[in-house]
Amino acid sequence: MLFSWRGGPGARLRLLSLLFLAAWEAGSGQVRYLVPEEAPHGTFVGRIAQDLGLELAELVPRLFRMASKGGGDLLEVNLQNGILFVNSRIDREELCGRSLECSIHLEVIVERPLQVFHVEVEVKDINDNPPVFPESEKRIIIAESRPPETRFPLDGASDADIGVNSALTYQVYPNDYFTLDPQNSREQTSSLSLVLRKSLDREEIQEHNLLLTASDGGKPELTGTVQLLITILDVNDNAPEFDQLIYKVRMLESAFNGTLVIKLNATDPDDGTNADIIYSFRRPVSPAVLYAFSINSDSGEIRTKGKLDFEERKLYEISVEAIDKGNIPMAGHCTILVEIVDVNDNAPEITITSLALPIQENAQVGTVIALISVSDRDSGANGQVTCSLTPHVPFKLVSTFKNYYSLVLDGTLDRESVASYELVVSARDGGSPSLWATARVSVEVGDVNDNAPVFAQPEYTVFVKENNAPGCHIFTVSARDADAQENARVAYSLVERRVGERALSSYVSVHAESGQVFALQPLDREELELLQFRVSARDAGAPPLGSNVTLQVFVLDENDNAPALLPPPPPSPWPQRVARWVGAGQVVAKVRAVDADSGYNAWLSYELQEEEAAAPGGARSAFRVGLYTGEISTTRALDEADAARQRLLVLVKDHGEPALTATATASSRLVVGPAAAAAEAALVDVHVYLVVAICAVSSLLVLTLLVYTALRCSAPRGEGACVPGPARLVCSSAVGSWASSPRRRRQRVCSGEGPPKADLMAFSPSLPPCLNSAEGTGEIEAGSEQLKEVSSSSMFPNWFSA
Template sequence: MVYSRRESPGSRRLLLSLLLLAAWEAGSGQLHYSVPEEAKHGTFVGRIAQDLGLELAELVPRLFRVASKGREDLLEVNLQNGVLFVNSRIDREELCGRSAECGIHLEVIVDRPLQVFHVEVEVKDVNDNPPSFSRQEQRLFILESRMPNSRFPVEGAADLDIGANAELRYKLNPNEYFDLEVKTNEEETNFLELVLKKTLDREETQEHRLLLIAVDGGKPELTGTVQLLINVLDANDNAPEFDKSVYNVRLLENTPSGTLVIKLNASDADEGINKEIAYFFSNLVPDDVKSKFILNSNSGEIKIKEELDYEDCNLYEINIDAVDRSTFPLTGHCKVVVRVLDVNDNPPEMAITSLFLPVKEDAPLSTVIALISVSDRDSGANGQVTCSLTPKVPFKLVSTFKNYYSLVLDSALDRESLSVYNVVVTARDRGSPSLWATASVSVEVADVNDNAPAFAQPEYTVFVKENNPPGCHIFTVSARDADAQENALVSYSLVERRVGERALSSYVSVHAESGKVYALQPLDHEELELLQFQVSARDAGVPPLGSNVTLQVFVLDENDNVPALLASRAGGSGGAVSELVPRSVGAGHVVTKVRAVDADSGYNAWLSYELQPAAGGARSPFRVGLYTGEISTTRALDEADAPLQRLLVLVKDHGEPALTATATVLVSLVESGQAPKSSSRASAGAADPKAALVDVNVYLIVAICAVSSLLVLTLLLYTALRCSAPPTEVACGPGKATLVCSSAVGSWSYSQQRRQRVCSGEGPPKTDLMAFSPSLPHGPSSADNVSLKNLSLTNFFLIL
């Protein structure tokens, strides 16, 4: 029984330390053994205990053990008999690689007392590894044009053994093309070369397979093999060859273009690019033959490029070269003979000369436009030709001589209807079947100035806000001329006339090329509400033609006038108004009326009145009508009221932004006996409200009838004028007069009478009137009736 004791690395380090401390009592020894690699388990190596002088009985008590660096399980000691034997497989190549010397170092340790012995076990090589190649197959590519004695390196084999077991020799299987030559280089390693014995022929053998054998020097010998696969590369040593040297082809002369004439086929015994063939016309082929035929260089197909004509040539000899695509190409040759067979295939031919173009659209009838000559290369009926034109063209053909025609004008031309005529002339022979030919003549019609510039509509309505900046663009006129070139080049100008005392050109101008109309100065609605003028458009033809368009420019009102105060009974315009009021008057007594006008129109002239709060915040006993301007009492006056009341009335229009003016009214409170007679009369009038109301109604009815009659007459006259004028399309036009009411509850308001000048350049200025409809307040008092009477009379006279 074999006793073996293994210790941990920590125990070994402790033992080594003890060895250093007890080196004085440690013994030493050196043994050397040898063992072949691959020895079986239990193979005897040596009697290690006996050789070290140890008694077998002492091995166990003295803790006999063996330690080795690296693998510890390769060798083991039988403690029963002290024999060192092989414990596991020993592979020298794995243990030492290709090192010439290989051994296992053992340390034998015994205790009590401590002794250390060194044992070296040499591992001897055996021939257990055959030669091996890195690949199972080696492929070589050799050009067939390589000369004999050419050499080609071959990768050798490797043997993991050493010494004679790794000494290799090589053998090559017998063949007629290659030998093997082995050389030794400076590192004493073998260098293998294949030596070419005779020239290769790829066309005969494309591939050679050789077996390379490597044999080592061991006993017994071991071998390794590798397959050598030699591919013979092609060399361009064969020229292309055709099946025939001469090819004969017959074709009808009316064979269409693109028809296949013949497909050539040349072959080449080479391979790869040396076998690829391209076909070309020989240098011997003239250019006129190349113009008739086309050769596909890849497929060898010869096709007709242009139609053949027996009358021109009835025999073509075409020399063809077949060239391979090698770097140093070889060429094969053949000839293709094409015989053309005659048929009746000649259509008529036409020639158009002496073109008198372009033709003016006012050219007289029978004007000669072109001369046409026809011919046919055939004979007899096949050569007799007649000509005709496409229908529905203003031209005709006139025969002037045999096979000669004139193209003449047959009806009037209009370039604006059609500017170019494509006239097709057809020539047809009398063959059976007949052949024909066509020729196209593009007849261009030249323009004459026969169209005046035309506007899209005869009149335009333009709206411009007053106070415009000088030079602003207000409109663009555009006229179209159906003619061409300079006959259609339109320029614009104003039709000059007087506008009142000033020239039209002082108000507006027009750009000659673009037709843009500009206002040269700011326009004033209060001075000029309508500016009517004409713009002329004239082309550049000779003589020039022109037309006019009317522009109606309405000047729209803007809020640019401040309300103006009118003169009153007690003060001048813009000054303070003084009124005497008895302290005994009651609520609703009309003290006075503030009158103002606005030079603007519409909402810009719609005025409202506001009473500014008194200084100190005291509540005033007076109020002002929002739209009437009447100042009246809000309550009965008493002694606490100041004897002098200063009222500030703010007059404001409804423009954006609103403009304002102020009026100052001084009201003196007096006793009843000190009131003026006028006040008494007013009080007396207030005492009789029915009589005042009757007077107001009479005047109001008269005023309304007069205004209504004038308005109806104006509308009838305007409608008659508009109906008699030609219809126009305008973006927007002057609308009907709008009656503007002051508010939802209604009140009186009026605008200043003014005569608005509407200038069209013809006739006297016209009168424009705009009135605001009144709306009576709810529950008028007697004082209000008197004021209403005065206001109605005032409005009536202002309107008239």
């Protein structure tokens, strides 16, 4: 039959209230059950889930588990119905020995949230052990002179059970001469004596053979027997006697070997050898007594010889007999009760029963991290333990039950500052001097996604040569995330937008894992000087966090455009006519060319081909070309020996590596007479026009600079639109040769910090459109009436702006 103890009705309600309140607020509680020993497997003990206030459906999700302190797997819980049942054989005597109280202490732990309950299962004794005598046969020598009512001590039987199951009654038969006299003292020691009822006559009966039976009080009753063999002697009729039947002694467990416990003194009224006494432990002697004590057979001194341990044995019962040396030895008996006094010789023990690790860095204050229990084998103040924690911040210890503590969070955590904590739990008892023990607890802080990826710079500037190979690597962005694992895994992507009429992704791409930026197509500086875009870095956390970085990709110029020739301005006739009377150094024509490149790649030089540099017949050539202006002028005065038709081959070359070239053929016809006079008059008019033009253009230049400066200062910031621009003129040399850079569809990417930037800027009067071909040949014929056309490059200096 099973019992579930909760006291009376009022006590039961109060206990249930306390149990539920403690379970919710402190995470601990206590329930008490009763189960008999030797109960078969599966025996019902109690509805533990219901008694602890737990729902059956939450036992498995909350990781319901049960631990037994010293009880092994004697009890188990069915997680389907929440019933506590007997799992294996329970032997109360093996579990608790002779202790009057025998309980199995269970610790029930559930998580989410973490709670601990304490359950006590009392094991009820049953009568499963019969009385046992220390010997199966006992020999007793009795002198015939012993008078009636003489007592002879016997070794009583022992019963491993307790209570009524160990209450023994004795019977001896046949009992014509002897009877039994059991006596129980207040020290719960049994003294069994065989009492002589009438005088013995050795000549009538020399030996008595008796059967001593011990019966316990259990139901059914169990018995044990011992054979008593009594020999009757006709000699020494006085036995030694002690002044007390029971001696009580207190000994410290720290006593050294050889410490005197007691000095016994027995007296014998006989004379001579019949009064000489020998002291000894009465057989049988328990191994514990033989290990801990020794007795001097002559003096009766009992001393310690082994280490005493209060935690192993608190009381020793030593039976001593004093035997005289008469022909018929007689013995006296006494019992010494040695009580062991506890000293503080055991340090506390710390047990960490549950750890909820790692703890997230965003955990709330009061979160339970670990359950800690302490114990001390000593008793009294020596076994009272207090716990402390170092360091204290950001954790603390909270007492939940006797000798049970919870390690809880007492502050905020930041994994990026401190990734783990090494805590030391110290336990100190109340002894003098006190003993202590420590246990280390490693608390790892779990990461949460609270840090966004961060770039080393908010903006990067990249220079890439034009005509790059498709898919070439131009830059690598890298962002660092202070979080860990998935929260620190960064993925890169483009912040998509449009560059003119095309999507940004048609120009560049970024590798999601490495952050490498690739150019998807060859870049043409003549179409796109600056490509500005943003790259986004996002981590893999939930929710993900991200940041952006700006890349400014400047396209560097390469010499990939040959000079392009410009046609002469109308209404120049073909071929041009030159008066024969023109003197040395007179400009008769001009070759004009432009280069779509910039910088040195667009800086043009002009020269005559070698075969044209010399006149026929080895005479010196009558013409030369300006190295940087392209102006064709006479080297000497023309005469009748010069051919009427002149053809000059001009080579136009840029300063790139390698240099690109174009050739132009200039033809002229030498004329005399009115045409020459007209040419001279036209030249005078041209000089006048040049003076007027210089003044006008100078004024326009100053006005343009003022307007540009005003617009530059008042231009709003944050412009980010990308608009196509017109063709731009550049000055390719310091001498003054003008070049125009045609761009059919040119894109300018503007940053958000100011107006567009250019690497080369120039101001010039209007020029005619450029040739589309990179290389061409044209004829220039000069006449005196067409010399009004003068190269504008000789009128204005070069302007460069980075």
